[in-house]
Amino acid sequence: MSQHLFEQLTLVSASALTNSIFSITEDLSLPLKASPQTPAVGASASDNSISRSAGDSSLPLEASTDLSAGASSPVNSTFRNEEETVQATVYRGTRELSQRKTKEVIGDEFLSNTCSIAHICTPVPYAKDKDNRLAYEVVCDIKSNQLYAGRCPRQVYEEALSKTDELYDEDVVMAFYGEGYSQRRQTISRAINTFKDREVTLQNIPDDLVFLQDGTRFVHVHVMEPQLHIYYSEKTIQKTCANDLFAVVADGVHSNQPKNLAQLYCVHGVCAGGVEVPLVYALTARKHEATYRRIFKCLQNNFELFRPRPMQRLRVVLDFEHAAINAAYSLFPDAVVQGCSFHLPQSWNRKRDSCRITRFIRGPGRDGVVEEWWDTIKGVIFLPKGLRSEVRALRAPPVSSEHPAYGSCWDFLNYLTSTWLTGPFEDLWCKWGITDLRTTNLAEAFHNKLNATFTGDHPDMRTLLEKLRTLDLEAKCNLRWSEMNPGVDKRIRRRDLERRQSVEESMARFDAAYRAGATVAQIEKFCRDMSRFISGKTV
Numbered sequence: 001m002s003q004h005l006f007e008q009l010t011l012v013s014a015s016a017l018t019n020s021i022f023s024i025t026e027d028l029s030l031p032l033k034a035s036p037q038t039p040a041v042g043a044s045a046s047d048n049s050i051s052r053s054a055g056d057s058s059l060p061l062e063a064s065t066d067l068s069a070g071a072s073s074p075v076n077s078t079f080r081n082e083e084e085t086v087q088a089t090v091y092r093g094t095r096e097l098s099q100r101k102t103k104e105v106i107g108d109e110f111l112s113n114t115c116s117i118a119h120i121c122t123p124v125p126y127a128k129d130k131d132n133r134l135a136y137e138v139v140c141d142i143k144s145n146q147l148y149a150g151r152c153p154r155q156v157y158e159e160a161l162s163k164t165d166e167l168y169d170e171d172v173v174m175a176f177y178g179e180g181y182s183q184r185r186q187t188i189s190r191a192i193n194t195f196k197d198r199e200v201t202l203q204n205i206p207d208d209l210v211f212l213q214d215g216t217r218f219v220h221v222h223v224m225e226p227q228l229h230i231y232y233s234e235k236t237i238q239k240t241c242a243n244d245l246f247a248v249v250a251d252g253v254h255s256n257q258p259k260n261l262a263q264l265y266c267v268h269g270v271c272a273g274g275v276e277v278p279l280v281y282a283l284t285a286r287k288h289e290a291t292y293r294r295i296f297k298c299l300q301n302n303f304e305l306f307r308p309r310p311m312q313r314l315r316v317v318l319d320f321e322h323a324a325i326n327a328a329y330s331l332f333p334d335a336v337v338q339g340c341s342f343h344l345p346q347s348w349n350r351k352r353d354s355c356r357i358t359r360f361i362r363g364p365g366r367d368g369v370v371e372e373w374w375d376t377i378k379g380v381i382f383l384p385k386g387l388r389s390e391v392r393a394l395r396a397p398p399v400s401s402e403h404p405a406y407g408s409c410w411d412f413l414n415y416l417t418s419t420w421l422t423g424p425f426e427d428l429w430c431k432w433g434i435t436d437l438r439t440t441n442l443a444e445a446f447h448n449k450l451n452a453t454f455t456g457d458h459p460d461m462r463t464l465l466e467k468l469r470t471l472d473l474e475a476k477c478n479l480r481w482s483e484m485n486p487g488v489d490k491r492i493r494r495r496d497l498e499r500r501q502s503v504e505e506s507m508a509r510f511d512a513a514y515r516a517g518a519t520v521a522q523i524e525k526f527c528r529d530m531s532r533f534i535s536g537k538t539v
Contacts, residue, residue, distance in 0.1 A: 131175035134164055142191040149195035150463045153188040157181050200462040209465045218469060227261060227285040230298055233472050237279055239479040241306035244272035247315035247437055261285050268442055274490035275482045276442050277475035281468050292327035300331050317437055319343045320425055339428035341381055342439040349538045355411045370405050373398035378534045379527030384432045390523050435504050503533055
């Protein structure tokens with residue numbers, strides 16, 4: 001498209017199509033050609049006023065006219081915005097035959113009858129015309145507003161569709177909708193992608209991203225083989241330690257990193273009052289123990305500098321990844337390393353499904369004995385570790401060898417014994433007495449927040465770094481607010497608070513029986529009662 005945006009002045013007879021109007025439409029197509037149509041006869045007085053959308057008066061004007069007097073074929077004549085006078089906008093003809101011609105416009109009205117120019121009548125569907133204008137306005141708005149950088153194309157499309165519905169009738173809305181979002185996706189995405197800075201790469205990070213506004217460093221580790229980037233602010237970690245840091249929660253996400261890397265790994269700190277903030281971000285090419293050691297070493301060095309003495313015993317909550325767990329044990333030998341009680345039942349549920357036990361728990365083949373056995377196993381997560389040997393469900397299937405579920409139950413018990421009741425995970429998943437931070441859900445929620453921010457998977461490096469820097473600023477503000485409002489705990493959703501209270505009350509009731517010497521029946525009933533707090537779904 002040329003630098004100058006033209007408008008085509010199309011004059012339509014009053015007897016033309018019923019869905020047409022006298023309008024000025026943007027010419028977004030190839031150069032205009034005169035249409036060999038029959039000139040209109042008897043243009044009415046209403047032809048003096050040509051409808052045009054609000055805000056369009058600044059656009060150049062192109063008038064499609066038939067200057068056929070003395071000529072054997074129609075000649076296309078254009079008018080371009082020449083000047084803005086106090087009274088009106090002046091458009092001058094740009095073709096040789098009509099350079100002496102001018103037309104003045106105030107707002108949406110021509111000051112002289114445009115039909116005085118020899119012309120060809122072309123019917124213009126109003127809804128389609130308005131659709132073209134609106135689509136072009138959306139693209140122009142995106143390209144002129146840097147706030148659209150990183151926006152999701154579907155969100156932009158939905159906002160434009162809603163705005164169209166507010167301002168125009170159903171015909172215009174349907175014309176703008178067209179074939180749905182798929183028709184607009186590429187156009188909107190290209191407009192948003194004009195803000196991408198392709199000069200910022202893993203190999204080349206400019207100083208304006210390496211350092212924060214206060215001059216402190218944000219990019220601390222920049223290793224290319226194997227690729228590992230570690231980002232954090234020492235001031236954020238210092239403030240977190242000053243706010244009684246007592247736990248760290250870490251997890252990785254696999255869609256917010258450059259395509260050639262494995263994950264974006266985030267470590268969060270949890271302070272008194274439940275205040276949680278991201279501390280360290282790492283882009284990793286591998287998931288080896290050495291990689292996690294490097295990440296946790298950055299934290300350890302800062303904790304040594306900023307955590308008050310004597311240090312409160314730290315809790316480290318991770319998913320069940322061998323490399324990360326071993327690195328945490330190595331770098332934080334005095335910490336309590338715990339597994340996530342969300343990832344744990346996910347693993348159990350997947351194994352349950354692969355062993356074909358689900359058909360005996362729900363559905364037409366449901367067996368009450370197998371269902372009770374499964375609920376007992378689920379609730380063992382909340383049982384004191386020393387009582388696991390008392391649970392009969394962990395020792396044998398609940399049915400005889402002739403039952404079709406017998407083999408499936410044995411398969412699951414063998415898996416449970418070899419992977420969770422013994423081995424490296426044996427001490428990581430007991431949630432007895434733990435009332436908060438049983439999962440890495442705060443890290444998962446953070447990842448969902450990131451996913452909602454970016455237009456799609458694998459954002460460019462500048463977009464990612466700018467977002468992480470903004471999140472670091474939010475963390476500082478969150479910590480500062482906590483300092484200014486001591487004693488104010490983090491707000492928790494009502495249903496989450498009620499669930500936490502129910503877990504605490506159930507464990508408190510069983511604790512009394514436990515101290516008095518609980519029977520096997522009481523132990524197994526407690527497990528079945530607690531199973532309602534464990535998800536049976538597989539994500």
